[in-house]
Amino acid sequence: MLKYPDTDHQPFPILIGDIGGTNARFSILIDAYAEPKDFPVLKTADFPNIEDAIQSGVLDKTSLQPRSAILAVAGPIAAQEIPLTNCHWVLRPANMRQSLGLEDIIVINDFEAQALAVAALSEDSREEIGSVGKVQVASRVVLGPGTGLGVAGLVHVQRRWIPVSGEGGHVDLGPRTERDLSVFPHLERIEGRVSAEQVLCGRGLVNLYRAVCVADGVKPTFGDPADITTAGLSGSDSVAVETLSLFATYLGRVAGDLALTFMARGGVYLAGGISQKILPALQKPEFRAAFEDKAPHSALLRSTPTYVVTHPMAALAGLAAYARTPTNFGVATEGRRWRG
Structure with a gap:
């Protein structure tokens, strides 16, 4: 223990x-x-x-x-x-x-470090997605699609921030809409299951893109996540555009699930390079719509802020804050x- x-x-x-x-x-x-x-x-x-x-x-x-x-x-x-x-x-x-x-x-x-950063970073190191209002000093969640999908909680107890690490990126991710049902059968699985990380990371973006291509009977054009992101943001490839839209939707669903798990009234923070690169896609309605679509607790999610962490070295900043004042953290x- x-x-x-x-x-x-x-x-x-x-x-x-x-x-x-x-x-x-x-x-x-x-x-x-x-x-x-x-x-x-x-x-x-x-x-x-x-x-x-x-x-x-x-x-x-x-x-x-x-x-x-x-x-x-x-x-x-x-x-x-x-x-x-x-x-x-x-x-x-x-x-x-x-x-x-x-x-x-x-x-x-590593995502404990991201959680430490969330407690220490200033307002100019984050970009709000949606508009909810002032941040509360309350439990928070940080997740980040990168090489994998990292997840951590941050609990505020007795004037101290306590990071809670875990492997939340490996929770199940399932279909909800008719479009999901046409795409999900073509996603690459691990031992029969689709985890969030199978879709919400760099290789997951490629996995999702290929599944959309198969569902639509289209030959894949891209094999690199950066190329998919560029084409999706520019609007130059319709499959890449939809892939980014679905990526934002699924990230919103998982973020909402984690917000409920931690009762994250202090907000959900999207960390990592991918979140920063696809910020324009996350600012479209799909992410917040999926995040808030959590009946019977949709009202709770509507009042929960979401952010993209824009600090280029957020984890190092979090570790530095802990190194300077370890008594502020548990x-x-x-x-x-x-x-x-």
Whole structure:
């Protein structure tokens, strides 16, 4: 059972890392008052392991020597070895602490970091979808289509923000409309089921596009999610346009389900690069319509705000906020902190 809280500061400078399935982002926080020093985004496929990435991409490029680290990773944290869900890296924090000369390492889920960001980011780091009004200091949800579909909750208790990690991106996603019923039989499945992540991520966008093509008897033109997004936003390809519309609809349905699960009166926040890239599609009526269509609780959803997080390094900003003032957050560290 995880214990709350472990609120003592890590020693500065602190290495901060956000490691996803495709990209790894790092910065160093010199002290509690400084702005983080950022480093170029690294491709995880370019390095055999995280130690080589940190050495080559961070330590070899600065005279700063971090004394501790907070790392957010795409995958559940369990035991002494942490395999990433959509990446070949396996983290071994005890070994990392010694090989990189660190005194203290904390490892949390990547969407816990996104949840921390949601608690810390200013208004100019988000774009509201729809118009509901002032944000309440209340439970929130963050989800983000990217390499996969990340989900986390954020609960406000006793003046402290507590991130709640999970694997909510793997919940079932099913058809509701006649159009859904014509498309869903052609979606690629995992062991017979369609999870939200099978549709609401980069490869899921391609999966959805191909299913629409098969349903309409059309030969697919695109095989890359960026090409589908570009054609859908520009209106140059009718199948890509519908694919983005359905993507926004299904994302709205899942976001609404999660808002009900967490009673997220503080809002639902869409994080990640895909959400930012398809912002014009999310601003159309389909997303909010699907989000609010939750009878008998449609009124509750109509009063729940939704946002796209526009900060380019949101997870790192969330980790930095936690590093500066750990007493403001209830981050579970038992079994996830390695120190001498």
